[in-house]
Amino acid sequence: MKSRVSGAAAIACGVAWLAAPLFAHHSVASEFDTKNCRDFTGTLTSVSWENPHMHFNLDIKDAGGKVESWTFQGYSTLTMTRAGSPRQDFMENMGKEVWVRGCLARSGTTHKAAAGTLKFADGRLRQVGQLQDNGN
Amino acid sequence: MRLHIRAAAAAVAALAFLYVFSLPAAAQRPRTAGPGQKVGILEPGGPAPRASDGHPDLTGMWWPNRTGIPHAENTGADVDRAALRQFDPAKTPEAPPVFLPEAAAKMKALNATQRELSKLSVNCIPRGLPAIWLSNTYAVQLVQTPGLLVQLIEVLNNFRIIHTDGRPHPKYPEPLYHGNPSAKWEGDTLVIDSIGFDPSTFVSNNGSWFHSDELRVIERISRPSRNYLQIQITVEDPKVLARPWTSAPRHWTLVEGEDVHEYYCTNNPDVDEFQKLDSQGK
Numbered sequence: 001m002k003s004r005v006s007g008a009a010a011i012a013c014g015v016a017w018l019a020a021p022l023f024a025h026h027s028v029a030s031e032f033d034t035k036n037c038r039d040f041t042g043t044l045t046s047v048s049w050e051n052p053h054m055h056f057n058l059d060i061k062d063a064g065g066k067v068e069s070w071t072f073q074g075y076s077t078l079t080m081t082r083a084g085s086p087r088q089d090f091m092e093n094m095g096k097e098v099w100v101r102g103c104l105a106r107s108g109t110t111h112k113a114a115a116g117t118l119k120f121a122d123g124r125l126r127q128v129g130q131l132q133d134n135g136n
Numbered sequence: 137m138r139l140h141i142r143a144a145a146a147a148v149a150a151l152a153f154l155y156v157f158s159l160p161a162a163a164q165r166p167r168t169a170g171p172g173q174k175v176g177i178l179e180p181g182g183p184a185p186r187a188s189d190g191h192p193d194l195t196g197m198w199w200p201n202r203t204g205i206p207h208a209e210n211t212g213a214d215v216d217r218a219a220l221r222q223f224d225p226a227k228t229p230e231a232p233p234v235f236l237p238e239a240a241a242k243m244k245a246l247n248a249t250q251r252e253l254s255k256l257s258v259n260c261i262p263r264g265l266p267a268i269w270l271s272n273t274y275a276v277q278l279v280q281t282p283g284l285l286v287q288l289i290e291v292l293n294n295f296r297i298i299h300t301d302g303r304p305h306p307k308y309p310e311p312l313y314h315g316n317p318s319a320k321w322e323g324d325t326l327v328i329d330s331i332g333f334d335p336s337t338f339v340s341n342n343g344s345w346f347h348s349d350e351l352r353v354i355e356r357i358s359r360p361s362r363n364y365l366q367i368q369i370t371v372e373d374p375k376v377l378a379r380p381w382t383s384a385p386r387h388w389t390l391v392e393g394e395d396v397h398e399y400y401c402t403n404n405p406d407v408d409e410f411q412k413l414d415s416q417g418k
Binding site: 030031052083124 | 171207211248249252260399
């Protein structure tokens with residue numbers, strides 16, 4: 001009996017399989033644009049400690065000096081806490097200046113970005129989001 | 137008299153040595169990672185402990201890679217990429233599943249955004265079995281008593297209760313996310329044979345490997361050493377797969393001194409974003 005399976009079918013569906021390290025809730029790069037990343041500096045105004053992602057807001061001045069609120073998406077709360085950036089770190093930096101590297105939403109949603117790295121006033125570089133931008 | 141004191145001191149020292157090196161797992165110091173610290177593959181850690189009924193004791197919190205440290209790669213540590221994998225593909229290769237042509241065509245019809253929208257994880261819906269083993273980036277905690285294994289699944293606060301006495305499947309299994317198990321020990325391996333799955337689950341959390349009502353999942357779980365849990369999954373689904381698929385033996389590592397945490401999905405803007413992208417044809 002002739003096999004019903006084509007080689008093409010077997011190969012096509014094997015793509016992205018194998019032993020790659022696992023990713024979490026979803027592919028962040030499918031939602032955010034890794035070629036559209038920026039440095040942001042602003043004042044920390046709030047933090048949402050919920051899942052599947054924590055979020056925090058910064059008040060950021062635009063080029064004309066107008067203050068706008070931006071929302072940044074980070075890891076899950078479990079990842080944040082276990083990786084050394086618990087909620088308390090955000091609470092202690094409320095109202096202070098924060099630097100973030102973030103990538104914008106592919107959909108064009110404004111004032112929203114996926115956070116990658118972050119610095120509080122202590123200057124320590126923290127990884128707070130899955131996104132590793134490609135430097136653009 | 138002095139000899140007696142020396143002998144007593146030596147005995148105390150020997151007992152202290154034995155005590156320190158025979159501490160139960162929960163009392164050993166947790167491994168940690170931090171910026172710049174090198175993290176490699178966790179050592180085997182000696183023989184697996186035995187339960188009172190003589191079977192290997194699977195009890196512990198287990199992490200889905202070979203670091204033994206939750207989220208080590210997110211701490212700034214220098215983590216060996218091999219340690220982030222559950223198996224070494226050069227030593228135990230894992231062949232991709234081979235799908236029937238019509239199933240493959242259905243999977244290929246989805247674009248990347250649609251696959252994201254299909255993922256149960258994106259929708260904050262439990263992954264189900266066997267995705268909870270194959271596509272889980274969070275901890276599971278096993279609690280074993282004679283005749284029973286309880287699996288606590290951190291992500292989305294799920295659980296499974298598995299009787300290990302070999303009781304048969306129900307006559308009319310209902311469709312469940314984790315299926316209907318029949319489990320027994322074969323030597324030092326716990327074999328869980330499950331049927332009856334909810335039609336909305338995927339075999340892998342990739343948003344495309346769907347299953348039929350004939351899905352059967354066989355888990356082979358063992359503890360080859362103190363620090364390692366080994367899971368091998370076989371998937372039978374004659375309406376979707378050309379032949380049964382068996383995973384490589386995948387490894388989870390013991391995490392000392394920690395329990396699974398609460399994880400409820402209460403603020404999920406991702407679905408709206410992916411729907412927006414889909415409507416934009418992206």
